[in-house]
Amino acid sequence: MEELNRKSVDDFRKAEKIQVIAVLENIRSAYNVGSVFRTADAFLLEGIYISGYTAKPPHKEISKTALGAEDSVSWKYFNNTKLAIEELKQKNYEIYAVEQVAGSISLQYFTELNIEKVAFIFGNEVSGVEQDTILLCDGSIEIPQFGMKHSLNISVAAGIILWEASSKKLN
Amino acid sequence: MEELNRKSVDDFRKAEKIQVIAVLENIRSAYNVGSVFRTADAFLLEGIYISGYTAKPPHKEISKTALGAEDSVSWKYFNNTKLAIEELKQKNYEIYAVEQVAGSISLQYFTELNIEKVAFIFGNEVSGVEQDTILLCDGSIEIPQFGMKHSLNISVAAGIILWEASSKKLN
Numbered sequence: 001m002e003e004l005n006r007k008s009v010d011d012f013r014k015a016e017k018i019q020v021i022a023v024l025e026n027i028r029s030a031y032n033v034g035s036v037f038r039t040a041d042a043f044l045l046e047g048i049y050i051s052g053y054t055a056k057p058p059h060k061e062i063s064k065t066a067l068g069a070e071d072s073v074s075w076k077y078f079n080n081t082k083l084a085i086e087e088l089k090q091k092n093y094e095i096y097a098v099e100q101v102a103g104s105i106s107l108q109y110f111t112e113l114n115i116e117k118v119a120f121i122f123g124n125e126v127s128g129v130e131q132d133t134i135l136l137c138d139g140s141i142e143i144p145q146f147g148m149k150h151s152l153n154i155s156v157a158a159g160i161i162l163w164e165a166s167s168k169k170l171n
Numbered sequence: 172m173e174e175l176n177r178k179s180v181d182d183f184r185k186a187e188k189i190q191v192i193a194v195l196e197n198i199r200s201a202y203n204v205g206s207v208f209r210t211a212d213a214f215l216l217e218g219i220y221i222s223g224y225t226a227k228p229p230h231k232e233i234s235k236t237a238l239g240a241e242d243s244v245s246w247k248y249f250n251n252t253k254l255a256i257e258e259l260k261q262k263n264y265e266i267y268a269v270e271q272v273a274g275s276i277s278l279q280y281f282t283e284l285n286i287e288k289v290a291f292i293f294g295n296e297v298s299g300v301e302q303d304t305i306l307l308c309d310g311s312i313e314i315p316q317f318g319m320k321h322s323l324n325i326s327v328a329a330g331i332i333l334w335e336a337s338s339k340k341l342n
Contacts, residue, residue: 146214149209156209
């Protein structure tokens with residue numbers, strides 16, 4: 001255990017976090033929510049903001065994929081994403097929607113921006129981030145994709161973006 | 172469709188691929204297999220090698236998460252990973268096990284190696300890559316993790332590694 005640098009729930013809560021917050025807006029699958037908790041635990045994220053009809057802990061399906069990370073990672077629920085964004089702005093977070101829209105920044109260039117405190121908004125599996133939400137953000141970011149489907153599972157997309165954003169900060 | 176640079180199955184098969192192969196060894200969940208297909212489609216991977224008791228297409232659960240990528244991405248089945256590795260070596264691929272072992276390379280340093288043709292072996296969700304397999308590889312690679320669980324879902328880990336390996340090649 002020691003060797004792997006694994007933390008107890010208590011250690012985790014006390015550990016210095018990286019200033020990255022994942023916002024989960026209207027996520028349909030609680031399994032995807034749990035998976036993002038597990039990823040947030042791995043990369044020591046500041047926390048997860050849950051908004052709209054996204055499932056929140058305690059929840060059986062979240063536990064199945066979070067494997068305990070729902071107890072270590074800080075999270076907060078908001079009735080709608082607008083409220084979550086207001087709090088993030090008060091805390092001086094820059095906010096990016098993860099969405100393929102005109103003008104979105106391609107992920108490989110994102111870390112060059114060197115943002116100190118950043119929040120990423122992940123939207124519904126089918127309809128994506130709400131248009132009203134996108135308008136409140138500082139920008140959008142996308143993972144460049146070249147295949148037939150042009151979409152990634154949301155827990156995979158979150159893994160890639162949170163890795164890219166946190167790996168530079170964790171060094 | 173055009174705007175998003177989305178490809179038909181036929182276009183996809185003809186498109187130039189990046190020289191990255193994902194090997195799936197004894198993966199328990201067919202959903203995870205499907206998710207890796209979807210990621211492989213997004214990043215134009217050369218293909219997927221399936222070994223051991225990992226589920227292979229056609230398979231209902233693979234389809235549920237691959238969403239059609241099982242028809243576009245090339246794949247090949249091997250009874251065991253040793254046979255898959257033999258073929259990869261004949262094709263001049265460098266082979267890395269994705270595993271937390273002594274001496275494994277931390278992912279953020281991996282792309283500096285600038286490997287032309289690379290295969291990554293992903294192992295079972297619980298037991299990881301087989302010891303016999305690790306011994307046949309050129310090395311191991313790990314995603315640095317700092318949390319309580321010290322593990323990522325295999326489809327998330329595959330997404331992160333395949334993104335990191337392919338994003339530099341896709342530019």
